[in-house]
Amino acid sequence: xxxxxxxxxxxxxxxxxxxxxxxxxxxxxxxxxxxxxxxxxxxxxxxxxxxxxxxxxxxxxxxxxxxxxxxxxxxxxxxxxxxxxxxxxxxxxxxxxxxxxxxxxxxxxxxxxxxxxxxxxxxxxxxxxxxxxxxxxxxxxxxxxxxxxxxxxxxx
Numbered sequence: 001x002x003x004x005x006x007x008x009x010x011x012x013x014x015x016x017x018x019x020x021x022x023x024x025x026x027x028x029x030x031x032x033x034x035x036x037x038x039x040x041x042x043x044x045x046x047x048x049x050x051x052x053x054x055x056x057x058x059x060x061x062x063x064x065x066x067x068x069x070x071x072x073x074x075x076x077x078x079x080x081x082x083x084x085x086x087x088x089x090x091x092x093x094x095x096x097x098x099x100x101x102x103x104x105x106x107x108x109x110x111x112x113x114x115x116x117x118x119x120x121x122x123x124x125x126x127x128x129x130x131x132x133x134x135x136x137x138x139x140x141x142x143x144x145x146x147x148x149x150x151x152x153x154x155x156x
Contacts, residue, residue, distance in 0.1 A: 039124035
């Protein structure tokens with residue numbers, strides 16, 4: 001659609017929302033959202049998907065936690081907020097918005113399998129949780145997915 005770099009536009013929006021809503025815990029959100037976004041791009045390239053669309057889903061996947069400070073139902077509620085942000089930019093097609101918001105809405109369902117972009121976001125989220133500090137124990141729901149990712153990435 002637009003020639004402007006859409007990912008950077010979304011990053012500026014997310015940065016502003018983090019600054020406005022959670023200045024005391026902004027480090028964690030910045031590290032996590034940017035990390036997931038980059039892992040999404042990497043996995044999308046590996047899997048033959050659009051890395052920009054995947055990276056945008058990573059930047060926005062926890063937007064409800066950023067804006068509301070609530071983790072409960074953050075995936076589904078975040079998809080709604082992400083859709084509003086994406087529409088407001090006038091830079092994404094309806095199809096792209098649907099792909100991104102669907103991935104966000106499913107990203108907490110790590111034990112279920114969905115569409116390719118949904119899986120990229122879930123896997124990127126698991127990589128971020130697993131690699132942020134390798135001395136931290138893995139969350140039970142992430143273990144099987146992390147083991148599959150290690151095989152896919154040749155990290156056995």
